[in-house]
Amino acid sequence: xxxxxxYVIMDEVTIPYELAYGRTWTQFFDGFREEKILGSKCPKCxxxxxxxxxxxxxxxxxxxxxxxxxxxxxxxxxxxxEYEYFGMPTKPPFIGALIKLDGSDTNFLHLIGGIDLxxxxxxxxxxxxxxxVKAVWNPEKKGHIMxxxxxxxxx
Amino acid sequence: xxxxVAIVGSGQTMHGRRFDLAYPELVNEAIESCLINTGVDAxxxxxxxxxxxxxMMEGVALTHFYFADVLRAKxxxxxxxxxxxxxxxxxxxxxxxWIASGMADLLMVVGSEKMNEGxxxxxxxxxxxxxxxxxxxAGAPGVFSMQSQEWSVxxxxxxxxxxxxxxxxxxxxxxxxxxxxxxxxxxxxxPEQVNTARIITYPVRLWDxxxxxxxxxxxxxxxxxMAKKLGKKAAWVKGVGxxxxxxxxxxxxxxxxxxxxxxxxxxxxxxxxxxPRKELDVAEVYNPFTFQELLYYECFGFCDFGQACDxxxxxxxxxxxxxxxxxxxxxxxxxxIGATGxxxxxxxxxxxxxxxxxxxxxxxxxxxxxxxxxxxxxxxxMILGAK
Amino acid sequence: xxxxxxxxxxxxxxxxxxxxGPTFTRFYEGLKQGKIYGTKCxxxxxxLVPSRSMCPKCHxxxxxxxxxxxxxxxxxxxxxxxxxxxxxxxxxxxxxxIRLDATxxxxxxxxxxxxxxxxxxxxVKAVWNEEKKGHMLxxxxxxxx
Numbered sequence: 001x002x003x004x005x006x007y008v009i010m011d012e013v014t015i016p017y018e019l020a021y022g023r024t025w026t027q028f029f030d031g032f033r034e035e036k037i038l039g040s041k042c043p044k045c046x047x048x049x050x051x052x053x054x055x056x057x058x059x060x061x062x063x064x065x066x067x068x069x070x071x072x073x074x075x076x077x078x079x080x081x082e083y084e085y086f087g088m089p090t091k092p093p094f095i096g097a098l099i100k101l102d103g104s105d106t107n108f109l110h111l112i113g114g115i116d117l118x119x120x121x122x123x124x125x126x127x128x129x130x131x132x133v134k135a136v137w138n139p140e141k142k143g144h145i146m147x148x149x150x151x152x153x154x155x
Numbered sequence: 156x157x158x159x160v161a162i163v164g165s166g167q168t169m170h171g172r173r174f175d176l177a178y179p180e181l182v183n184e185a186i187e188s189c190l191i192n193t194g195v196d197a198x199x200x201x202x203x204x205x206x207x208x209x210x211m212m213e214g215v216a217l218t219h220f221y222f223a224d225v226l227r228a229k230x231x232x233x234x235x236x237x238x239x240x241x242x243x244x245x246x247x248x249x250x251x252x253w254i255a256s257g258m259a260d261l262l263m264v265v266g267s268e269k270m271n272e273g274x275x276x277x278x279x280x281x282x283x284x285x286x287x288x289x290x291x292x293a294g295a296p297g298v299f300s301m302q303s304q305e306w307s308v309x310x311x312x313x314x315x316x317x318x319x320x321x322x323x324x325x326x327x328x329x330x331x332x333x334x335x336x337x338x339x340x341x342x343x344x345x346p347e348q349v350n351t352a353r354i355i356t357y358p359v360r361l362w363d364x365x366x367x368x369x370x371x372x373x374x375x376x377x378x379x380x381m382a383k384k385l386g387k388k389a390a391w392v393k394g395v396g397x398x399x400x401x402x403x404x405x406x407x408x409x410x411x412x413x414x415x416x417x418x419x420x421x422x423x424x425x426x427x428x429x430x431p432r433k434e435l436d437v438a439e440v441y442n443p444f445t446f447q448e449l450l451y452y453e454c455f456g457f458c459d460f461g462q463a464c465d466x467x468x469x470x471x472x473x474x475x476x477x478x479x480x481x482x483x484x485x486x487x488x489x490x491x492i493g494a495t496g497x498x499x500x501x502x503x504x505x506x507x508x509x510x511x512x513x514x515x516x517x518x519x520x521x522x523x524x525x526x527x528x529x530x531x532x533x534x535x536x537m538i539l540g541a542k
Numbered sequence: 543x544x545x546x547x548x549x550x551x552x553x554x555x556x557x558x559x560x561x562x563g564p565t566f567t568r569f570y571e572g573l574k575q576g577k578i579y580g581t582k583c584x585x586x587x588x589x590l591v592p593s594r595s596m597c598p599k600c601h602x603x604x605x606x607x608x609x610x611x612x613x614x615x616x617x618x619x620x621x622x623x624x625x626x627x628x629x630x631x632x633x634x635x636x637x638x639x640i641r642l643d644a645t646x647x648x649x650x651x652x653x654x655x656x657x658x659x660x661x662x663x664x665x666v667k668a669v670w671n672e673e674k675k676g677h678m679l680x681x682x683x684x685x686x687x
Contacts, residue, residue, distance in 0.1 A: 006174060007562035007570055007676065012555055013214045016627065019550045025286055026547045049406070051287060057401040076405075077305035079356045081293035085276035086557055089290050096291035098301060098405050107405030109291045120357055129308045145287050177563030180595050197601060214558035224598035273558050285552050 027066060028052040029143035037135065037148075038066045039104050047105040070102035071135040072154065078112055080123055093117040099133060099151055113150025126153070157255030161382035161389035162539065163375040164193035165501035170339040170370030170489045178213060178269045182371045183225040185494075186265060189373035193387060197227035201259040204234045204250045206242040206266055207493030209281060213272045226265060239282065240441065241528030242266055243372070243496020244397075244535035250376040251392050251537075260381040266498075267371035268491035275367055275492075282529060288404060295443065296356040296364065298404070298530050303358070303446035306410045310461035318358060320464035321445035322349045325362045325487070327473050328442070332484030334514035339368045339489040358446065365443035370491035372498045390504035393521070394428070394538035396421030402532070409531045415454035418534040422523070423456075426538040431456045432478050435538075436519040437506045439499040441526040442485045451525070452480070455536075474516070482506075482514045496526030500537055507541040565595040568607070570676040578668065578681075580645055582606040588646025612668040613687070614642035616660065619653060630679075640666060640684055654683030 021029070024040075028051050031038035039048040040063040042056035050069055055062050078097035095117065098107040114136060115126055133151035141147045166188025173181050190197060203226045205219040215221050219228075219235040226233070234253070238245040243266045250264045276294035283289040292298055307317045325344060332338035344362060352361035382389045398417040400407045407413065419431070428434045438457070442448035449463040457478055458466050466472065472480040481487070483502045486495050503522035505511040511519075520541040527534045562570065565581070569592045572579040580591035581604035588597065591610050596603055619638035629635060636657060639648035653660065654669065666684035674680040 006564055006567040008174060009560040009562060010558075011214065011560060012557050013211060014553060014555045014628075016553045017551070019285065019552060021286070021547045021550060023545075023547060051403075057403075057406065077301040077308075079293075079297045079300035079304070081297050081356050083293075083296070083355060085280075085294060086274040087277050087555055088280075088293065090293075092293070094293075096293060096297050096301070098305075106403065109288055109403075109405050111291060120354065124357065129305065145290060174561040175563070177561055177566055177595075180563050180565070183596060211556055214556065214560065224596065227601060229598065269561070272560055274556060277556055281554060281556075285550060 022054075024052050024054045029147075031066070031068070032147040033141045033143055035137050036068050037071060037101060037108075039069045041065050041067045048103060049106050050101060050104040050108050067103070069104045072132060073099045073101035073104070073108070075112070075127065075129055075131045075133060076100050076107050077129060078127055080117070080120055082120070095123070095127065097151070110148060111150040112152075114152035158257050159379045160251050160254045160392040161377045161379060162392070162500070162504045163195070163377050163382055163385055163387050163389050165189055165372060165374040165504060166192055167337040167372045167498065167501065168370045170337055170368045170491055172271050173269065173369040174271070178215075178267075178272065179222050179225050181269060181369060182222050182265065182267045185267070185371035185373040186225055186227075186263070189263070189375060193375045194385060195261065195263075195375050197263070199261055200227065200231060200263050201261050202232040202234065202253065203228045204236065204246050204253070204262060204264045206236045206238075206246045207268055208239060208242065209237065209278060211273070211281065212275070212278045212492070213269050218267070226263070238533055238535070239528035240443070240492060241496050241526040241533050241535045242493050243499060244524060244526040244537055245528075246497050247374070247376075247500045247524070247537055248395055248397060248535060251395055254376055254378050260378040262376045263373060264376055264497065265371060265373045266494040266496065268493040269369045270367045270491060271369050292404065292530060293356070296359050299444045299447050300356040300359050302409045302531060303444075303450065306450055309410055312461060312464055314358070316464045316468075317446065317449070318350065320449055320467040321363055322346050323467055324442070324445040324448055325349045328481055328484050328487045329362070331474055331482050331514060332488040334512070335483045335488075336512070337370075337489070338484045339370070340366045341484070341488065359444060363445040365486050365490035366488070368489050368491040370489065370494050372494040372501050374497060374501055374504070388508045388510075390507045390539045391542060392537065393540040394422035394424070394426030394536070396423075396425070396536040397533070399529075399533035404530050410450070411460070412450065412454050412531070414532065415451060415527070415534040418525075418536045419455040422536040422538045426521075426540070428538065431523070432458070434521060435478060435523050436521050437482060437503070437516045438478060438480045438523040439483065439485065439502045439525065440480050440523070441496065441499060442481055442487050443490055445487065448480070448487075455523070455525070474514075479516050482511070482516055496524075496535065499524040499526055500539070503537070503539045507539050563595070565593055569593045572609075573678070573680040574674045574676040576670055576674065578610045578612055578642065580608055580610040582608050586646070589644060590647050591642060591645050591649050610645055611643035614640045614645075614649070614666060614684075616653075616662050616664045616666060617641050617648050618662055619660070638666075638684065651678075651681060652683040653685070655685035657686065660686050
């Protein structure tokens with residue numbers, strides 16, 4: 001006996017936004033245009049936070065001093081993503097990773113690249129926590145987080 | 156410290172894929188069940204507390220307005236609380252504050268989600284600002300994989316042992332769900348099935364993760380005076396804890412996970428618990444991912460850091476172990492996100508009042524309920540007791 | 543005036559599958575047949591349109607279906623020529639709350655036809671599309687009588 005199905009309405013919510021970068025993001029991405037990674041140094045606790053912030057989230061002190069951190073650092077943790085969902089900004093396969101850049105006190109989120117991602121077992125043999133990686137830049141700069149193409153293992 | 160707060164009862168929907176009902180009707184299923192179970196007349200409610208995941212999960216914003224009719228909220232104050240995955244526990248805590256302050260005697264608390272009506276990962280990633288993190292966080296699996304992997308490397312736990320412990324949890328919980336009439340996924344699994352299932356993000360595989368569930372949970376919170384008047388066996392809120400971290404994922408250590416450790420500590424201190432493993436009879440831990448569940452055992456002091464795998468494999472946290480965890484099957488088997496945290500509280504309440512039916516832990520008198528929200532950002536814990 | 547920095551343009555698109563449930567489904571099926579259905583509350587006697595599964599005043603489940611008049615009275619209305627994001631159709635857009643005869647609540651829909659003399663209290667009648675899909679806009683609009 002066939003059961004009558006209830007209606008299912010297929011639709012899409014589409015909402016446009018225009019978001020303000022503000023002073024801090026603008027300064028951070030201006031740094032990207034010059035292939036610099038900038039952080040903010042808290043005048044109270046002295047920690048260097050990357051990306052730049054307008055205030056320290058632990059001391060609540062306003063930060064105006066920008067410091068340049070190294071383009072190199074170590075992998076704190078990483079994950080290989082192979083599945084896809086609607087509207088994903090970075091298409092899989094890709095490796096998202098937390099990287100502690102030399103000179104920074106927080107971990108920076110970006111991609112690990114420059115390696116073959118087709119075989120997950122091989123990837124797991126290659127990418128390790130504690131491994132040193134270095135930023136690889138796009139020749140064309142847009143003042144965007146992806147001006148850094150990815151972080152590549154240092155040989 | 157505030158007045159005593161009781162939980163008089165609850166109702167849940169049959170969680171699963173529910174295209175048989177429109178969303179408000181699904182929420183009503185839980186509410187009607189709750190009102191029947193507790194014998195409460197909605198006219199007597201002093202207010203309603205409601206919440207879900209980010210509203211846009213189902214494409215309708217401000218769902219507490221949409222559901223005003225089924226919430227019986229006309230003419231009553233309504234409070235909405237949304238804290239992502241920890242919404243359910245936040246709802247319970249909101250109701251707790253309201254009654255403990257003496258400003259309400261009877262409240263209905265409802266959490267819901269109809270995940271199958273949206274794209275869960277796409278909606279969840281709107282939590283991320285678009286300037287930076289959105290490009291690298293591929294929904295929940297990526298985040299939890301990173302956290303788990305950092306933990307196992309730091310404590311030198313061999314990959315195979317972590318895999319075995321996670322597999323044990325998956326098999327136990329999917330089997331436990333058969334004793335829970337409301338659970339979504341019930342399955343008898345073999346280690347081989349779990350270990351060779353499709354990879355989501357390494358090491359997480361299909362049977363390590365929660366399903367996409369539609370469901371709702373409704374509960375009645377009451378003052379001591381009102382609980383006596385209603386005459387039903389009540390669970391009592393003994394401890395409450397909630398703690399969070401900075402927004403940026405890379406800013407704090409997610410292994411010695413302070414928000415989880417502190418949320419549990421606050422709740423334990425309030426409840427006077429010094430040795431959680433001995434003093435708790437059952438724990439409903441938020442466990443959308445088996446790997447993360449192992450870390451929660453350590454953060455909540457059920458064992459030392461680095462020890463959860465060994466103890467899990469010895470059966471310490473199984474249904475017949477020293478501290479049964481998620482005998483309902485937990486979030487792993489049922490995850491309508493806005494309701495999930497509240498279901499943990501409802502399950503804990505059922506346990507300490509002896510009403511958990513086929514998945515009752517005999518003699519349970521003190522239980523823990525927990526949920527986490529955001530990109531590993533906020534944790535909430537509630538301790539319930541029989542007295 | 544403070545300095546203005548640049549902006550980041552972004553569109554959020556989220557796909558959805560809205561489950562209409564049995565009540566709205568039956569209401570839509572009625573529209574497909576050129577009929578407007580409501581449900582009647584056994585306690586307060588109100589007929590609610592569109593049909594509901596529960597009376598919001600009495601909190602009683604509703605199972606009595608009635609066919610509702612296609613004519614009614616304008617309770618209030620608003621009109622705009624302005625473009626806005628997500629506007630259905632072009633040109634003048636007129637919405638109204640209409641109390642269809644013998645119902646207990648106001649029905650929200652569009653007004654069309656010759657609106658030069660329309661005002662609150664005017665009687666209107668449903669005008670249907672030739673092709674019906676089981677959708678709220680199977681009713682093209684309500685026209686002054």
